[in-house]
Amino acid sequence: MKQEKQQAIALMRYGAIAPLIAGLDEDYPSKTAFYxxxxxxxxxxxxxxxxxYAPSTIEKWYLDYQNHGFDALIPKGRSDAGMSRKLDDELQERIRYFKTNYPRMSAAAIYRQLKNDGFIINGQVSESTVCRFVNQLQIELRQTPNRDMRRYERPHINEVWCGDSSVGPPY
Incomplete structure (x- = not known):
């Protein structure tokens, strides 16, 4: 997040809790009512x-401001950013094994293989999570996969012809 945006969010949070900092009005019987x-x-x-925002979130802003000042109102990034929360170390190593030993194996094929081997239980890890990890792994390993060729695709023109007819003599 850009610094200006973080400062703007901190100012918005400060503006929300400013009446509490200055002293609560008689309109509110308690801080909870204010929240x-x-x-x-x-x-x-x-x-x-x-x-x-939830009342507990606003209360947290107020307590953070009291304990740590304005800097506590600035949003922080996630401490686990870029880390996979669903893939444990054993599963990551298994995916790494497949990708290093079978570099042309797709992420979908790796997912199916892990599912067949019993490493992934239904609903535990999604295919997109495995795909995201494989893409990140390819960047780390600096693998440039060979050009992916689809079913009727060839490197040179006129290598494959396919015909189809839907009109013909009546039988």
């Missing part, structure tokens, strides 16, 4: 749209 009303009313984000 609830702000949650239902919503906040205008830096993008100009109204966003609704």
């Amino acid at each position: 609830m009303e702000l949650s239902t009313k919503g906040l205008v984000g830096p993008d100009g749209r109204v966003h609704h």
Whole structure:
């Protein structure tokens, strides 16, 4: 996230909790009531749209501001960004094995093989997760796969001809 956008989000959060910092009005009997009303009313984000946050989120912003100041309101990136949460080390090693020993094996074929071998149980890991990991692995290994040839595709013109007719003599 760009620094300007992060600062804009932090300012939006600060603007939301500013009445609590300055002192709560008599309109709200407690901080919880303030959080609830702000949650239902919503906040205008830096993008100009109204966003609704949970009361616990707004309370967390207030407590973070009290404990760590304005810098605590700046959104942080994910600590596990770029790491696969669904693929454990054993599964990653198995995919790595298939890709190094069978470089032309597609991600879909690897997924089917892992499913047949019992490494993946139905619904545990999606095919797109395996595909994403294989693509990342190809970048790491700097493998340039050979040009993928489809069913009737050949490197040179006129190597394959295919005919089809739907009109012919009546029998």
